[in-house]
Amino acid sequence: QKEVEQDPGPLSVPEGAIVSLNCTYSNSAFQYFMWYRQYSRKGPELLMYTYSSGNKEDGRFTAQVDKSSKYISLFIRDSQPSDSATYLCAMSAGKYGGSQGNLIFGKGTKLSVKP
Amino acid sequence: NAGVMQNPRHLVRRRGQEARLRCSPMKGHSHVYWYRQLPEEGLKFMVYLQKENIIDESGMPKERFSAEFPKEGPSILRIQQVVRGDSAAYFCASSPAGRGYEQYFGPGTRLTVT
Numbered sequence: 001q002k003e004v005e006q007d008p009g010p011l012s013v014p015e016g017a018i019v020s021l022n023c024t025y026s027n028s029a030f031q032y033f034m035w036y037r038q039y040s041r042k043g044p045e046l047l048m049y050t051y052s053s054g055n056k057e058d059g060r061f062t063a064q065v066d067k068s069s070k071y072i073s074l075f076i077r078d079s080q081p082s083d084s085a086t087y088l089c090a091m092s093a094g095k096y097g098g099s100q101g102n103l104i105f106g107k108g109t110k111l112s113v114k115p
Numbered sequence: 116n117a118g119v120m121q122n123p124r125h126l127v128r129r130r131g132q133e134a135r136l137r138c139s140p141m142k143g144h145s146h147v148y149w150y151r152q153l154p155e156e157g158l159k160f161m162v163y164l165q166k167e168n169i170i171d172e173s174g175m176p177k178e179r180f181s182a183e184f185p186k187e188g189p190s191i192l193r194i195q196q197v198v199r200g201d202s203a204a205y206f207c208a209s210s211p212a213g214r215g216y217e218q219y220f221g222p223g224t225r226l227t228v229t
Contacts, residue, residue, distance in 0.1 A: 032216035043119075043206055043220040044158070051216075088158065092216050101148050101163035101171055101215040108157060 003027050006089055006106030015115050019076040023089035023106045026070065030104075032092040033065050035074045037085045038108065044088055047074070079113045086110045117142060119209050119221035120189075127227045128197050136192040136224045140209030146170075147190045148208040148218060149182060158206065163215075164190060197228045 006023045013019055021035075032051055036044035050056045053067045062075040072091075076083055086108040093102075120139040128134050140147050149161040163171040164184040175182065179197075184190040194201055204225050208218035 034216060034218075036220075041225075043222045046217065046219055049216050090158075101146065101210075101218075102160045102173065103148075103150075103158075103215075103218060104160070105150075105158040 003104050004089065004091060004106045007109055008107055010110040010112060012112045012114060013079055015079060015081060015113055017079050017113070019079050019083070019111060019113075021074040021076075021087050021089075021109050021111070023072050024070055025072075025091055025104075027091070027093065027104075028067075028070070029093040030091040033063070033072050034090040034092075034103065035061075035063055036088040036090060036105075037083075038088060039085045047087075081113050081115050084112050119207055119219055121207050121221035121224050123224060124222060125225050125227070127229060129229055130198060131196050134194040134197050134201070134226055136194075136205050136207075136226070138190040138192070138207030138209075138221060140190070140207075141219055143211065144209035144219075145212050146210045146215065147184050148210070148215075149190075149192050150206045150208065150220075152204040152206060152223075154203075161192070194226075197226075199228050202226055202228045 004025045034049040035047045038044045048063045050063050053065045056063045060077045064073045088108045089106040090103040122137050147164045150158045152158050160174040162175050162182045179195045181193045204223045206223045208220045210218045
């Protein structure tokens with residue numbers, strides 16, 4: 001079993017839809033959970049990070065963490081064609097003074113938002 | 116506020132040559148991380164460095180790969196005697212001290228070995 005599982009998609013939605021992206025993980029030591037967006041042939045862009053379980057909202061983006069189920073989600077409201085990209089989840093176990101440098105990434109979900 | 120800078124953006128090397136990839140962290144960041152992204156694969160951690168110190172190199176191949184982050188200047192990822200399997204995108208990230216969960220990535224260096 002891989003440490004982090006993420007459905008590769010592709011996921012295609014119409015403009016304005018609510019998008020749900022998910023990852024599951026197996027390592028119960030993970031404490032920090034991140035979402036990145038990566039456009040084709042570009043570097044990953046940090047969207048949000050959360051610590052432990054709970055929700056976090058930033059504009060059109062909401063991140064949820066359920067540690068009991070080892071399941072994290074990213075919701076995108078009012079999706080736009082500019083949201084078309086690959087979304088990567090990442091996790092960290094918090095080894096070095098509360099944060100571990102070694103991020104474990106999912107393979108990414110490719111999202112396409114159609115006008 | 117300049118982000119993480121990497122150069123070169125594209126690098127072509129013949130088998131057996133050396134590749135040097137450079138990374139300048141964001142202003143105010145003292146921690147640097149290197150990742151590799153192979154085609155159809157996810158990002159894989161390679162090494163975590165602070166100035167003049169390697170903190171975690173658990174993801175580095177045992178041979179041919181080395182990394183440094185000197186007191187002055189950029190971090191360098193060095194690959195000796197490159198092979199075709201080294202062809203990949205190499206990304207550098209940086210974070211503030213104590214906030215390894217807040218990593219900001221550079222644009223990457225795409226290495227092609229011919």
